[in-house]
Amino acid sequence: MDKQNNKKELIKLIQENKRIVFKICNSYCHDREDREDLAQEIIYQLWRSGKTFHAEQKFSTWMYRVALNVAISFYRKRKSANALVSFTENLIDIEDNEYENADYENEYEKTRKLLQKCINELKELDRALIILFLEAKSYKEIAEILGITETNVATKISRIKDKLKQKILNFKN
């Protein structure tokens, strides 16, 4: 396949899986500008890493690996740059307001924002793990993407999930 066709094929695949990119950008960046920048970075890196994708692989698994790796590196770079300002504090403040201002929204929408907020408070690697779990990936696939054992995946998911559920219930009450 020539370069032009490869490009068209990649654009098509990205469009089909753009939800993945959106979810990851939303979980690793809190302002819109950063999200757009990260999305572009992910697309660029997907294009650059294209030769490492093999037909026998599942496209979404490969895409998750690239996108999460790029997102974690991007987040860490931003965190370093903002070392003097507590990034987590900022994030919580802004999103707390967003949550409180969402009175007019229905319960479901509120819980969705709350879930996103709780995920954004997790450590980088835990965040990747829970995103994959919520995306309904199998433990085997999650282990493959993250490079850890399946048992480890199961233990961690159960721990993080309990923490998330507790946080959501606390907020609701």
Add this chain to the structure above:
Amino acid sequence: MEDEYLKGIWNSPTNEMETFLDMNDQSFETIQIKKAKSKLRLLLFPKTIGIVLGLGWISFMFMLIYFSVLYSPGSVGKFFFVGSISMILLSTGLAVFLYIKDIFTIKQINNSESITITQRKMATLQFSIMNSVRILWLQLPFYTTWYLSYELIVHGSIIFWIVQILFTGLTTWLAIWLFRSINYTNLNKKRVRNFMSGYGFYSVIQAMDFIKEIDNFKNDR
């Protein structure tokens, strides 16, 4: 609260998602050009500048040694001059070599490898700047010995020798302390952390913390 409920919430569509990343060939080209330029600037430019400056410094040192040997053969003072400059040259050379190695490592980073492997490589790369700095610090004592001549050694006053020994001893101790302290295992020590953050190496501390976090994550701790 059931798992399926959480997954349902997570996967519910939002307005923002619908308009996100509406891409065509042209926007794809724009992203490619923009990102290719920024990558080059961000990663390779500072390293390349470091290598060029390092090589310039090495050439200058070589020139000094060459002219010293050429114009004052057999002098006792030359021993200190050539010896000190050679040690400075050696440590600069090693630091430049590590910088060149970093450029190759940057080019080899593969984002489609598993997350723990790639992230560990990235964090190690961030820490590698510290290895170059550690080696560069080793040349510190030699800046206090290169000027020693036959006249100073034979006719130097007591005060001169007290000051000389004090400075050389202090810089030697500092260079060895820095070389031995700044490493992965010593990062938990408060004085090492304070020293590094005080000198602007906060990102290196973060990188090393992240390496530990990755290792704990892999080992379920």
